Amino acid sequence: MKGEDLVLALAWHFLLMSLLAVGGVYAVMPEIHRQVIETRHWMTEQQFADLFAIAQAAPGPNMLFATLIGWHVAGFAGALVTSAALCGPTCLLTYGVAHVWQRFKDAPWRIAIQAGLVPVAVGLVAASAYLITRAADHSVMAVALTALTAGIAYGTRINPLWVLAAAAAIGFAGYV
Amino acid sequence: MSESAVQQPEAKQTPGVADLFFTFLAITMSGFGGVLPWARRALVDKKRWLNDEEFAEALALSQFLPGPNIVNLAIVVGQRYRGALGATAAALGLLVAPVAIMMVCGALYERYGGLPSLRNALAGLTAAAAGLLLAMVARLLQPLLHARRLPALLFAITAFVAVGLLRFPLYWVLLVLGPLSIAVAWWRLR
Numbered sequence: 001m002k003g004e005d006l007v008l009a010l011a012w013h014f015l016l017m018s019l020l021a022v023g024g025v026y027a028v029m030p031e032i033h034r035q036v037i038e039t040r041h042w043m044t045e046q047q048f049a050d051l052f053a054i055a056q057a058a059p060g061p062n063m064l065f066a067t068l069i070g071w072h073v074a075g076f077a078g079a080l081v082t083s084a085a086l087c088g089p090t091c092l093l094t095y096g097v098a099h100v101w102q103r104f105k106d107a108p109w110r111i112a113i114q115a116g117l118v119p120v121a122v123g124l125v126a127a128s129a130y131l132i133t134r135a136a137d138h139s140v141m142a143v144a145l146t147a148l149t150a151g152i153a154y155g156t157r158i159n160p161l162w163v164l165a166a167a168a169a170i171g172f173a174g175y176v
Numbered sequence: 177m178s179e180s181a182v183q184q185p186e187a188k189q190t191p192g193v194a195d196l197f198f199t200f201l202a203i204t205m206s207g208f209g210g211v212l213p214w215a216r217r218a219l220v221d222k223k224r225w226l227n228d229e230e231f232a233e234a235l236a237l238s239q240f241l242p243g244p245n246i247v248n249l250a251i252v253v254g255q256r257y258r259g260a261l262g263a264t265a266a267a268l269g270l271l272v273a274p275v276a277i278m279m280v281c282g283a284l285y286e287r288y289g290g291l292p293s294l295r296n297a298l299a300g301l302t303a304a305a306a307g308l309l310l311a312m313v314a315r316l317l318q319p320l321l322h323a324r325r326l327p328a329l330l331f332a333i334t335a336f337v338a339v340g341l342l343r344f345p346l347y348w349v350l351l352v353l354g355p356l357s358i359a360v361a362w363w364r365l366r
Binding site for chain 2: 019023026028030031050051057058059060062063064067068071072080087095097105109110111115116119120123127128129130133137138141143147152153159161164166170171172
């Protein structure tokens with residue numbers, strides 16, 4: 001694919017993801033994974049996991065891994081278009097709905113929609129976690145690091161940044 | 177500084193456009209592994225632009241609509257005080273710096289991502305990042321682990337199997353599971 005075609009393909013894909021991201025962007029991560037790795041062969045599973053981890057270690061919203069995917073596929077334009085495509089549609093939707101939110105926030109149909117979509121979104125985030133863990137854990141040490149980090153993040157209030165930094169240092173030293 | 181940055185003494189609780197931009201910039205730059213707790217701290221505790229109830233309501237709207245929740249929240253808060261300009265300023269404040277940082281990281285990764293020492297560090301980093309995501313899943317699952325919520329748990333498991341293990345396209349899974357799950361929720365809420 002030529003450069004412009006790549007950017008267009010990214011724009012289209014992430015526009016769709018924006019509107020399908022019920023329950024946040026981690027819910028569409030498995031679909032992004034399927035598209036960029038299995039369907040379009042833009043990157044390997046390892047690269048996908050790398051980019052996700054880098055985004056986690058950087059400040060900002062967790063949608064930023066999409067920016068990195070955009071950069072990987074089509075450089076500066078790819079990163080810009082991907083970020084805008086993932087935020088744009090829902091920003092406009094939110095802007096439009098905020099006016100009328102008061103009118104329907106307590107409506108039974110709205111509560112039912114949310115009550116119905118939340119469990120599905122939880123399952124989708126779990127699928128993301130499964131795919132990333134599968135790509136990340138190739139050694140006993142990596143599995144141990146994943147389990148330890150999950151335990152610390154779940155059970156304590158330690159800033160996850162320290163855990164990520166420690167894990168990167170352990171990896172750098174050649175233990176993972 | 178733009179004119180809008182000039183603060184009226186009596187207008188302490190209605191932020192200007194520049195105020196919105198810089199507050200969301202500060203929020204996003206302190207937000208490692210999730211920006212939401214920082215947004216709450218800044219908007220409710222420090223700036224007092226929103227009280228607890230207003231924040232909860234803005235958050236509920238942001239989570240109800242699709243897309244990155246925190247970006248939606250910036251739109252809601254920005255619009256509340258300064259309309260379209262405020263919403264744009266808040267969203268840009270949230271995104272401009274992290275996106276720029278990501279671009280630098282992306283360029284560095286493309287260039288040095290193959291170096292053995294960096295590969296080692298990334299192996300540790302991805303293992304830990306996976307752990308963070310698993311902890312998030314554990315937290316999300318907790319409210320579903322009651323006998324009363326069994327249908328919800330079954331929908332979560334079905335979505336996981338369909339998308340994570342069987343690798344079905346998300347469109348189909350949402351198209352089938354979404355309406356079914358909403359129907360069950362509707363029926364149980366009545």
